[in-house]
Amino acid sequence: MGFEEVRFEKDSDKAIQNKPLQKALVNVTDRFRSARNKASSEVPGWEELRSNVREIKKNTIENLDKYLTLLEENVIKSGGRVHWAKDADEASQIIVNIANERNVKSVVKSKSMATEEIDLNSSFESAGIKVVETDLGEYIIQLAGEHPSHIIAPAIHKTKDDISKLFSEKLGIPHYENPEELTKVAREKLRSEFLNADMGVSGANFAVAETGTIVVVENEGNARLTTTVPKIHVALVGIEKLIPRYEDLSMFLTILARSATGQKSSTYVSFITGPKKPSDIEGPEEFHLVLLDNGRSGVLASEETRESLYCIRCGACLNNCPVYRHVGGHSYGSVYSGPIGAIITPQLMGIDKAAELPFASSLCGACHDVCPVKIDFPKVLLTLRKRIVKSRKLSVKNTKDIIEKLGIKFWRFTVLNNSIYKITNKLLYYLQTPWKESNGKLKSLPYPFSRWTDQRDFPSVAKRTFRDRWKERRGQMG
Amino acid sequence: MSNSREEILHTIRKGLKGASSEETLEERNFVSEAQEIEKLINELQSDLKTQFITELNNVNTTVIEAKNGINIKDSLFNLIKEKELKSFSIWESKFLKELNIKNELKDAGLKLITAKNKNRIATSEIGITEVNYAIADTGTLVLLTNKSQPRSVSLLPPIHLAIVRPENLIRNIRDLFVILKSKLGEGEDITSCMTFITGPSRTADIELNLTLGVHGPKELYVII
Structure with a gap:
């Protein structure tokens, strides 16, 4: 979907009238919230951990140019290739070109916010390449022709019945009632997609500069399949996903899983360094890392809002936001919803195009309290509001x-x-x-x-x- | 393309102006840290085992304790009988070779499916691996890919069985990265793929109902 038009007032109004959505939002946010609270309370020195990962992120962002070139060097050393994309169009073009040059007919994708941001699927489709989302939630959304509504649980706005109807309509199967059966159907359908795909596209939760490793965190195993089975693996990674050292991962992984779903560890974490080694029996023969800017480098210029780039996309701010809990993800008109969407979308797409978002907050600061990298949301929101008001002053036409x-x-x-x-x-x-x-x-x-x-x-x-x-x-x- | 590279780096440098402090990756002596960890872990082994088993039980994993190699094979054969399994895939790692599991399973009439053709491993009914490390405080199995340890054995079959030896146990993820860094420092090559496995494949994407086995193995067995 990339960045659509932001119509927060109108869309949030619609969301509030939507009864099933209201119920689903309460369920998902309550579940994740209490799980996070429990998981974080079990870690001695949680607050210190937050301060430490913030410090690492701060340092990384303030030395981003150096770490990016170090990452590039190490990916190349491990046998991979690195591509730089300044915007969404260029990133899509790079990836579609890689596919075309290798005569790729079908692509499997694991869940990635960055690929949503650049709307990669429509670029594949217009190039005549079949692309299949393989995360169960994303698969449901793709079949329905909709957009994810939560960073962690993309299909949370759909009920079991919606999904049952959707599957029977699109896949030509009987109505299955329980999630277990529906999941089994998806497994079988998607397994054959994996085995026949020519290329796998993933995102990454982290990219480690000193080793050239990308890290993908998940629960289903679809990211493992995406990065293992097809001959070509392409990873699209925002330039802010960098961390300097291999051992930094121990802190980041500890804080990410607990902040996101309240798990001590996500089920699967893959640490991928380059393509398969000549001695490995299997694994992709090619590894491409596409570094995505798409407005991020511009965010650095403001010292006051630079910390927006520290985000590790755990979704804790969504689950704790009284506004998100009522209006849901679609109201934010962007792949990034909730408090992080309210601060990152205006900065990436241009403040005039998303001027409603920084005001879509009561400034209660619940997001700041749970953010694993301690982004000071109220401060950033206020700074953005100031910018918007200032830019309006120059053109008093309203x-x-x-x-x-x-x-x-x-x-x-x-x-x-x-x-x-x-x-x-x-x-x-x-x-x-x-x-x-x-x-x-x-x-x-x-x-x-x-x-x-x-x-x-x-x-x-x-x-x-x-x-x-x-x-x-x-x-x-x- | 290289134009974009320069453009992006230029915008970053311009945006950061004076902010980027001179920072080099500091030197830590991972080799001596790793040695200390190993000493500590040796003393803790039985505690770690208890903790590891508790955590595995929390993430829907079946734990089987075995005293020796014969015990391991007995448990494995019981499982295969109970599930009526007819085919298997297995790592060619040193310990598994010593146990001679591959040949004994073949003798018992099971079909061996190798990773030479990776898609065929999808037809295998059980994948048997050992682990390189086992993280006690999260119940996580750490598997490193190499020529005798292909990744799809723990991924494509519906059942994954992993054998954990006491000396694989470490306290936490911090220990792991110290050990890995010390090995990298000693010139060991980084693996193309390291995998953490904590329980069987799971999803909660349909109304937050926990469902196992959506893409990876539905059942995970650990023999300690």
Whole structure:
């Protein structure tokens, strides 16, 4: 899907009306959240671990050019090839070219946010190459022609019945009721895809500069199959996925699995260094590493928001975000949803194209509390908001903004003077009567106040000011 | 293409300006650290075994304890009988060769399927491997690929059986990377593929229902 148009207000409205989605969101976020909390509490020195991995990430990002060239050197040394892609189009082109040059007819893919980001599947399809998603969740999404809605659980918005119908419709099989049977069907279908595929495309959770190793973390085994069975393995990796040293992995793997799903270790972790060795009996004959920039290098320029690139894509911020829990992944109009989507999408796709996202947060900071690399989400969000407001100031064409500004000016004027405040308070108290509901709330005000009451109630104006009531109480208490 | 390389590196350098501090990968003496770990682990062996078994039980793995080589083979034959298995794949590693499992299974009438044609391993009913390391605190098997240890034996068959010896046990993932780094430092070549296996293949992609065996083995047996 890459980055679609961001229509947060509209899409989130739709998501909130969607009852099954609301139920699924509560289930998935609750499950992952409590699992993470338990798993992190079992590790002595968890907070220290967070500080350490953050420090490593900070250092890596601040020396990114050096580590990237070191990584390149070591991948080449191990017999692999390295390609650099400055944007989504170039990355897709590189990968499709690799396929075309080798007469590849079918491709299997393991779950990768980066390939979603560049919308690789449609590039394969328009080149006439068959591409199959092999992570069960992604497979379901691909059959349905939809987009992932959670970094870790992409098909969480679909119910068992949805999937049962989908499978019987698309795969021509009977309606299976239980997940076990549905999973078995997928296993059989996908196993034959693996055995017949000419090329495997994966992402990577980490790329180790000093050894040229890419690391893929998963539970199903489809990434192992993708990187083992086909003759050609292509890994698409964002340039921020780097870590310097082999032994750094021990900390990162410890913190990633626990933060993501609450597992002590994911079922499978593959550490791939180059193609198969001449002495190995099996394994891919070619290994290509495609390094993806697509806006990342530009993010480095701001010291205040640079830490957005520390993210290791665990999804903990989604599971703990009160906004994500209600609006789901699709509202963010990008492969990256939740708090990380709100900060990374505007920076990668351009702030004007995703200006709603940094405002889609209550700044409660729950994401900051659980982030394994301690990204200071509230700080980054506020910085981005500032940028957006500033860029708007230069082009005051928005009437909504002008009204809001006047409103705030008026507010400032009244609150700065107690007697004016008192008079205004009285005035508003009587003026509001036609709109006041029996529960004391204002439910639907005329324009421009409707912009508030369309989405939430406004508390009605009290008869007396807080100050007056305070005085009276103090008097009573003597 | 090389243009993009230069462009990306240029943007990075421009963006970082003064930020990139001079940082070189610091030297640690992994060889002596690894020696110390080995000493410590030797003393802890029985504790580690207990912990390892607990963790394996937590991740849907069946644990079989065996006292010696004969015990190992008895357990293996029992499993094969119980599951009525007719074909197998096996690593050609030193310990497994010493046990002579391959020949005994062939003599018992099972068909050996080798990795020479990798797709055929998919038709094998059980994959038998040993492990290079076993991480006690997470119940993780560590397998290194080499010419006698092909990766698909632990991946394609529906059942994976791994044999763990007490000397394979290490405390945690930190120990592992110290040991691996010390070996790399001594000039050992890095493997094309190292695999961590913690329990059988699993998914929760359908309404968060845990289902085993979605792509990799559905059943994992560990003989210690």
